[in-house]
Amino acid sequence: MAELFPAFHKLRGARIVIIGGGDLAARKARLVHGEGADLRIIWPCFAPDLWAEWSERAALIDRPPEAGDFVGAALVFVAIEDEAEARRIGAMARAAGVPTNVVDVPDASDFYTPSIIDRGEVVVAVSTAGAAPVLGRRLRAKVEALLPARVGDLAAFAKSFRASVAAKIAPDGRRAFWERVFDGDIAAAFLSGDEAGAREKMLAAVNAPSKDDARRGVVHIVGAGPGDPELLTLRALRLIQNADVILYDRLVGEEVLALARRDADRVFVGKAKADHAVPQEDIEEMMISLAREGKMVVRLKGGDPFVFGRGGEELETLRAAGVDAHVTPGVTAATGCAASAGLPLTHRNHAQAVTFVTGHAKGDADPDLDWASLAALDQTLVVYMGVGKARAISERLNSSGLDPATPAAVIENGTLPDEKILVGTAASLPDLVCAGGVKGPALLVIGETAAFAAPRAVGFVAEERMTA
Ligand SMILES: C[S@@+](CC[C@H](N)C(=O)[O-])C[C@H]1O[C@@H](n2cnc3c(N)ncnc32)[C@H](O)[C@@H]1O
Known part of the structure; x- marks a missing residue:
């Protein structure tokens, strides 16, 4: 479970206090400055660049911060280089009950500042909980590349129709209605620049809602x-x-x-x-x-x-x-596990067919399968749910004509971090299962192609790996 809960603060009318007078403080100001925010930057002296950039857009207070500065603030950023001093001021802000970020000091902060994509109405924030900020920025760049350029305008366009949609469409049909808008030609027209066309289609859709908009399970x-x-x-x-x-x-x-x-x-x-x-x-x-x-x-x-x-x-x-x-x-498990083990289910020289069977049988009975055809050469046999019947399967195949030296593999928890791959022969299959301590979901794979599987055993000592 995530340790963080993302929430979006309203900036209009919110007092945001930034402590610091240099580049760090200026960067935070750029990050949080938004429509209608009451931005206050407090520090005994301001760098000329900060002054030039912010003196017209924020209240610049040139004195040391005091406890009273934090009362009634919505958010506080302590953006100074001196860590001990930053911690002291951060503690003062937190004592006033205000969520505080002490820049680059995670353990003294109540919240982290995310990497942000700002497209007006659409804001996307990515956080790695302070663990890997560079990764956060790279993810942001990837998400940004996926978002249509006008996605923020599209959200504003939708907002302008919210009241009429609420008036015309019953609550249980609204979600389907909006899905149709965003997945269909209305959003497509808008995003391609045809705002007038999109508006016309939207008006038509709102005034004549489709029967499909009724919420159907x-x-x-x-x-x-x-x-x-x-x-x-x-x-x-x-x-x-x-x-x-x-x-x-x-x-x-x-x-x-x-x-x-x-x-x-x-x-x-x-x-x-x-x-x-x-x-x-x-x-x-x-x-x-x-x-x-x-x-x-x-x-x-x-x-x-x-x-x-x-x-x-x-x-x-x-x-x-x-x-x-x-x-x-x-x-399916067979193709996923085979790929993970490097085991080709068919191979021009070794297997012209692949067969999936279940080893599951009622009670203690052996699986009821056509053993003679399964024992035929030139195929890969994959047994699902066969671990508990590995001995019976091995014996029935061998007594039906399968060479006991035919390669076989057991793949447990395939594709997962604790994947285990054991390689042996059709005859040693039950021992593979037993000595390998196979307990999780596993497949038995029998045929020449099983020899391609790369043995891998989590928590299984290398010398104990089963081989033919
Ligand atoms: C009830 S079957 C479900 C099969 C599933 N529908 C599929 O297509 O993979 C459950 C069996 O699938 C196999 N299985 C599922 N996931 C597996 C995995 N990750 N590694 C090995 N075998 C797996 C095991 O044989 C397990 O007993």
């Missing part, structure tokens, strides 16, 4: 990939960021969930073997009732929702209930 079944948040699709990212409610599985990590809106509801509905947090029917009912309340629901599943993920059943149920439902694919 929707469920998006979304693949979250194998763990690394960088492997999310752009669409998955957008949907996660827009969701009102996220129903997520055990395999979806904190880093992915952290991308959601802070006010979105997150509901854990995950399942572990023999430990069903929420029964499948209840998950489906929950999705249906949330959508009927008009919510934008994201059903977030590890990997791809249509690969051993029950996404198909959920889609069927939602459609049968008349709920608007869509599917967004994700990187």
Whole structure:
């Protein structure tokens, strides 16, 4: 969880006190000077440049700061080089109960100054909590490059229609209305410079609202990939960021969930073997009732929702209930883990096919699979949920004709920082699992291509790595 909460201060009428008379103080003044701010700069003597720049736009008070200077201030910046003196003055300001920033002294500050993108109505602030200001500035530059030049004017344009939208469109349709404005031809016309055209279209839209603006619930079944948040699709990212409610599985990590809106509801509905947090029917009912309340629901599943993920059943149920439902694919564990391990699932010289199977079986039974065809040469076999059945899988393949010396790999927590990759043979598969202490989600990969996997073991002593 973040240690900071960003908030935007109103500058109009706010008294901002800057302590300092040199370049540091001038820089802070440039940062906080805004429409209607009551800016006061206090210090016994001012550098000529500061005087020239600020004497007409701020109150310059040439004496040492006093406790009374801070009473009633909205924000204080102590911008002087002498750290001990800065701390002393900072303590005086904080004693007056005013949020204070002592420049370059994080432990004496209540808040940090972010890197800012200022486009009028649109202000973007980036902070690294004082940990890496240069990184903050680089991120700011990247975000800036993504923002259309006229985005601030677009916000002002939207603001000029707020009252008429509120008068004409029912509250439950407003969000959809604005989404249509910003995603559609109105914003496109405005941003391309055709303000008159945009205004005309906007008036037409406000005066004849579309039936689509009535808030309709929707469920998006979304693949979250194998763990690394960088492997999310752009669409998955957008949907996660827009969701009102996220129903997520055990395999979806904190880093992915952290991308959601802070006010979105997150509901854990995950399942572990023999430990069903929420029964499948209840998950489906929950999705249906949330959508009927008009919510934008994201059903977030590890990997791809249509690969051993029950996404198909959920889609069927939602459609049968008349709920608007869509599917967004994700990187499935097999492709994610293979890429991470450097293991090509197909290879011109070693594997002409790839087969995904589940090792899951009811109770203690062995998986019910066509072992003879799985034992065939020239393919890569990937077993999901097979760790608990590694011995049975190894034995059944070997007794069905697979050469026991065929390379095999176990990939646990693939794509994540604690990823473990163990490489051995089809015969040694159960020992790999056992000696490797494999407990997290893992795949078994069997076939010539498994030999390409680069062994990697977190907390596993190198000499103990299993090899053929
Ligand atoms: C219920 S299945 C879900 C598969 C998911 N829908 C997909 O496309 O990857 C869960 C199994 O996927 C595999 N799995 C998921 N994420 C994994 C990861 N990061 N590393 C290794 N295996 C993973 C494991 O075999 C785990 O038991």
